[in-house]
Amino acid sequence: MHGPASPGWLLVALCAATGAYCLLRMRSSVEEQRRSAGGEALMGFGMAAMAVPAAVFTPPEWVWPLCTAVFGGAALRALWAVRTSTHHLHHLVGAGAMVYMAVVMAASPGHHGGSGVPVVTGVLLLYFAGYVLLAGARLIPVSATVGGGSVGWGDRPELARVCRLSMGIAMVAMLLAL
Template structure:
């Protein structure tokens, strides 16, 4: 899917590290965090596998339909979960983008990671626009606010959240994958 191998490997490392962190977030004591982290781990590892440079590994033809099925199911699950939490809509869009890329790659000559594969320009453009907006909005939300001085407790006296339950880390995880999605959609 990518031209030179170096950016491809950087994308693989970024997505795999994000997927690994999301697996660690699945140990959270908060049910909502665990559910979201599982979908994000699947997305991170799936993106990492899809981003492996073609000079290293060209997957067999059956891989792309399998991606479409796996991420189609993940998208349906995210749509179902969106009834209770709005951020699951983003997971559904991400899964739909993965299905779209898998379909494009399945139709590409020799089922390779073809640079400039022929996706639908309107759909590719809409996904690029969505993920660009998501990256910008999430980036703004990550801008630090003035921290309240204190020990290990929050401003209201409650204990500070564990590292796996911190919402800014979950946002950073989603931001990382949205940037990776942009990098994967650009060659289409």
């Protein structure tokens, strides 16, 4: 991504940590946690890779079409899943945003200047800013137990919500840097 290196590395760390926790959620005994955790892990790690400061590492040209294909596939999967749950609509928008950013990064020579379409970037910024506000409000209060007993790390709904909030904040930061 464009911009200073220090915030870029913080964004990489945040997204990678979020992706790692989402991998842990894939081992959950709660089916809904497992179902969404894989896509969220992909988003976390993909965002971490995209956030690596361009001053430190300029990826080879083939990386951006690969990102476009991977997140395009994730968008198609989310589109298919929207039939059963509107939660996947957010995954669809997120994957679409990743495709958009990969296309913009591929089109910007040397990956040092933003060349996104201002209207698309603005709409995505509004969506994710609204999502962050809503996700933050949903954090209060959340019960740490399911069915009255203690739960494992992969089954904690408040941690899953924090991960989604973190990825939403990271998406806003990445779109602003675009």
